[in-house]
Amino acid sequence: MKLTVNGRPREIEGAPLTTLLHVLREELGVTSPKAGCEQGGCGACTVLVDGEPQRACLTPVGAIDGSEVTTVEGLGAPESLSALQQAFTHHYAAQCGFCTSGMLMAAEAYIARGGTDDREAIQEALAGHVCRCTGYVKIIDAVAAAARGDAFDLTVTAAGTAMTNLGGVS
Amino acid sequence: MTQATEVLLPTSADEAVALFGDGSGVTIVAGGTIVLPEITHGRIAPTRALMLSGAGLDTLDAGGSTVTIGAALPVARLAELAQDVEALAQCALGVADYEIRRQGTVGGNVCAGAGRDAPRGDLQGPLLALDASARSIGPDGETTEPVADFLGHRAGRLLLDLSFEKPAASAFAAIEYPHTHEYTVLAVTGVRTAGGEVRLAATGLADHGTRLPSAEAAAGDPDAAGAAAVADVKLGDDALASAWYRERTLPVLVRRVLSKLEEAR
Numbered sequence: 001m002k003l004t005v006n007g008r009p010r011e012i013e014g015a016p017l018t019t020l021l022h023v024l025r026e027e028l029g030v031t032s033p034k035a036g037c038e039q040g041g042c043g044a045c046t047v048l049v050d051g052e053p054q055r056a057c058l059t060p061v062g063a064i065d066g067s068e069v070t071t072v073e074g075l076g077a078p079e080s081l082s083a084l085q086q087a088f089t090h091h092y093a094a095q096c097g098f099c100t101s102g103m104l105m106a107a108e109a110y111i112a113r114g115g116t117d118d119r120e121a122i123q124e125a126l127a128g129h130v131c132r133c134t135g136y137v138k139i140i141d142a143v144a145a146a147a148r149g150d151a152f153d154l155t156v157t158a159a160g161t162a163m164t165n166l167g168g169v170s
Numbered sequence: 171m172t173q174a175t176e177v178l179l180p181t182s183a184d185e186a187v188a189l190f191g192d193g194s195g196v197t198i199v200a201g202g203t204i205v206l207p208e209i210t211h212g213r214i215a216p217t218r219a220l221m222l223s224g225a226g227l228d229t230l231d232a233g234g235s236t237v238t239i240g241a242a243l244p245v246a247r248l249a250e251l252a253q254d255v256e257a258l259a260q261c262a263l264g265v266a267d268y269e270i271r272r273q274g275t276v277g278g279n280v281c282a283g284a285g286r287d288a289p290r291g292d293l294q295g296p297l298l299a300l301d302a303s304a305r306s307i308g309p310d311g312e313t314t315e316p317v318a319d320f321l322g323h324r325a326g327r328l329l330l331d332l333s334f335e336k337p338a339a340s341a342f343a344a345i346e347y348p349h350t351h352e353y354t355v356l357a358v359t360g361v362r363t364a365g366g367e368v369r370l371a372a373t374g375l376a377d378h379g380t381r382l383p384s385a386e387a388a389a390g391d392p393d394a395a396g397a398a399a400v401a402d403v404k405l406g407d408d409a410l411a412s413a414w415y416r417e418r419t420l421p422v423l424v425r426r427v428l429s430k431l432e433e434a435r
Contacts, residue, residue: 016177017199017219019206039207040270041351053269058206060199062177063223106269127350128267 001065005030006074016062020054021045023061024071032072032101036130043129046102047071053109072101075108081154083146084108089163090152093142095133102129107143117144176218183330186225190328192309196220198328200227200242200275203266204282220328227277227330238333241277245293248276257340257359258296264357265292267350277329280304280317284377285353289408292354294321294379296342298371299359300334321378337361341430343423345374348410355410356419358382358399360427368431370424372399374416376406385424392428396421 001012005028014023021038024030024047036044038057045056048070076082081089084107094100103126110125122143123136131139141158157163178196180186190196197216199205200223208214222242229240230247232254239248248262265271265279280297282290297317304320306313308327317332344357356374363369368389373379385399399420405413 015175016179016221017175017209017216019210038210040203040266043267043269046269052272054273055203055269057210058201058203058270058273060202060206060221060223062179062221063199063202125268128269 004068017060020059020061021056043102046105053106086152087142087146091138091142091158093139095135099131111147117147175216178220180225193326200278201273203274240331241329242275245274246271254336257342260342261296281324290353295359295371295373299361299369302332302334305330338364339434341427343426356416358423358427360431376404392425396424399424
């Protein structure tokens, strides 16, 4: 089987029923999709398959042979964050960070299909994603800002305080 | 575990039927949203898995007076029927979330057995009210039968498609979902046919959904129909609601559906 993962063609050795999540994390070392509930309920493993968000934990890799898979690693790099990643940073939309990968991928697809800053529509688009820090308000703030095409000054937060520790863990 | 599984990847409906054979020892994987967690968490270990993703069973034909839905059609695509069968589209939009609706299939939803915590099969209600025909294969070969009969022996069969006549009007009412990923606590669907017949069905019940014949007989009087509906169902306690609560809510949902059908005249 073959997949294109973040623009790079990959040969897959896993059996067809192996989950895409397992293939990404264990076979290819792509670790942004998180193994949370592994039953489709938390959203942390969400990746884009041919541009649409999909639970990697529910997807047998044999069902998507030949597809293009995009994960957070394919969105931006620490020194060149995507617009959505900048919005999440500026709005402090990540707390513990476990749900962030899935939120980003679902939001990326939401904006790509023409999603606006309508908070109810964003909630519906992210309905399958659980944030156990309960940081939903700032996540929705960030997605709305990115959907509007806001520009972000990453030296300060949305609350106006100085941004420190950007892009790393200290 | 999956290494030992023989995986069958048919590329046509005919090939899927041939590979399914009499169904013995075959685990059907359509969208994967129900089966994959069972495998991941070690609750099942398939010996032969029939993956339907490339079998061409994801068809939707609503061009004429009959609608035919391929068993592997993603649930999300039922939204395309919003004009013709509002109740089915509305019910489908209540299933799980954006991602799961795109991946889970109509066949998987209809064929799901009762879950550990609650009934499943949200789409059964609208399909029962539409008096859909289910075409499936099993040990006895291919059968086309009312979906009500199919639900009684669906385990071990491969559902191919569902078809029904477009109704004159349809309506759906459900208890609000406690969470995106919960199944229907209780839902009622009503259909009025071109000939004026009113059919009612409920989901959120033990094992699978059911028609409400006593309520149908009293459909001209919503209060009487609501009260009569309770005799048509077997209500249970589960993680989502008690039988006590469902018994008091069912008449309300029946009245709402009949009221919506009346408004649609």
